[in-house]
Amino acid sequence: MLTACGPMEGAVKIGITQLVEHPSLDESREGFVAALKDAGYEKGVNLELDIQNAQGDLSTNAMIAQKFAAEGKDLVFAISTPSAQAAATAIKDKPILFTAVTDPVGAKLVKSLEEPNKNVTGTSDTHPQAAQKMVESLKQFFPQARNVGIIYNSGEQNAVVSVEATKGELERAGLHAVLVTVSNSSEVKQAADSLVGRSDVLYVPKDNTVVSAIEAVVKVANENHLPLFVSESDSLKRGGFAGFMMDYYQLGYQTGEMAVEILKNGKRPNQLPVGLPQELTLGINEKAAKAQGIEITDVMRKNSKLLPNSQ
């Protein structure tokens, strides 16, 4: 594999730093590159692309950021919160765009979503109203439900942020959140089992650890006829009953468009507000509904998009 050896005169140098290999994150990278291509930035022609993946190792993550700083990349695309934090620490004078960050303000990447104050902006993978809408649908679909079992990794800041938001919304709606935490994917099955009998509905937030073992949760949900709410398209396809169709490819594409604004139209990152997922449609996986013993009601039909032939 050839990385930056600088044969192309005048080519734009973009570095992509990604924390882990993960279907959603990979998709956002593909979307980003596609948006550049659509705007006329062709890899190997007028674009030098340097893609680095830290494979979950934070010291490698920091080194990648240092490498991009030393090589003077024209723009850095950071996929995940730690990738963006390391890049923002190492690079102060070049634009950094992030994606797949749940809480850009909490991660101190931007001052506010509307007005990023430095050389950093990008897209968040969570719509501020996602938690509220999820809880609304849950109440509409299952008016009898009282306890919502939530599985997440407390070692993932993104998951912690979305669980806190969801918990708040549930309490406002008069529901009770039953939380279990895991620290790696091998604990997910047991965590899901522990929720049986204590919860009427299951929910999995945007959590890399749990999502990578979503089949274990699906199994428990199917065996015990518990509706499983998820938070992105991939988990919905893999057997979740309902979830907002967060499309990471689309989000990456959106971030790529922001990169074009900077590279082509001379915009500065602090002039570009943080982008949010445009898709706030609730998807229902019909096969999963059957497996979890859920009858599709008129209310569900009216308020969501049915996906007949998912896994």
Added chain:
Amino acid sequence: MVFALLGSIESGLIFAFMALGVYLTFRILDFPDLTVDGSFTAGGAAAATLLAAGYHPLLSTVVAVAVGILAGSVTGLLHTKGKINPLLAGILTMIALYSVNLRIMGRANVPLLNEETLVTKVNATLVNVLGDLSLAAVMVVAVVVVKLGVDWFLRTEKGLMLRATGDNERMIRSFGANTDGAKVLGLALSNGLVALAGALMAQYQGFADVSMGIGMIVIGLASVIIGEAIFGRSSIARATAAVIGGAILYRLIVAFALQAGVNPSDLKLITALIVIFALISPKTLQTWKAKSGKKRRHSSGGESHVEA
């Protein structure tokens, strides 16, 4: 080829503190201490939490070291008073620290992007004098000071006791010496240094994260072993210098591998192979020498005994 040399040297210097700590347990005490993965994060967590709360970077870093000392002492006490096997004692503390670190931070990730840290202070103070080299220069001085401190400590009575405990615990015990105390002290100091590295890493990368210590023990061991294999270990002073060299060299190897397009998921395997190679080669050479020597002495060629 552009090469992020400076960044590798900077992070190598940070890991040098950790490598010195690993040297104390692994080589001096002969104690394979796995607390490291937890105490590295503990240092980062403590420092980041205090920095985010507005405390002075120096104070935050000192407290981080204290947390590491505490963690090492726990492993030491589990082993000496609890009679728990060294590997297991370290693993138990490491596992416990995962929860403790989350408690310390109150969240999984503490950002330091807008905080005053040692790194920002050094850069702000020296940027006009040394430019980009400010951080590396200050780090070199700090690492050398700590190295000389470790050298000095190992020459004191307590330090000699530590070395003797590692060399031959049974004999030292028979002289009525307190080897338990020596072990706890060694583990405490070692993990203090590891936590210092964690605290500096958090300030260097701009955040502390609960997963930042994963795989640190391997990096520490690799630094010690590569350093010793290349720069020698004939005396304490030489070995500690070698360990620092090893830490920097290791980061350079990683940077070079990334630059060459090696998949980062293969880095752990490459690291393991380098360590295996460095551990085996001197011994294999000795065996080979012994064998050929024996052959010359007895033409029949006897079995050679390999010392483990």
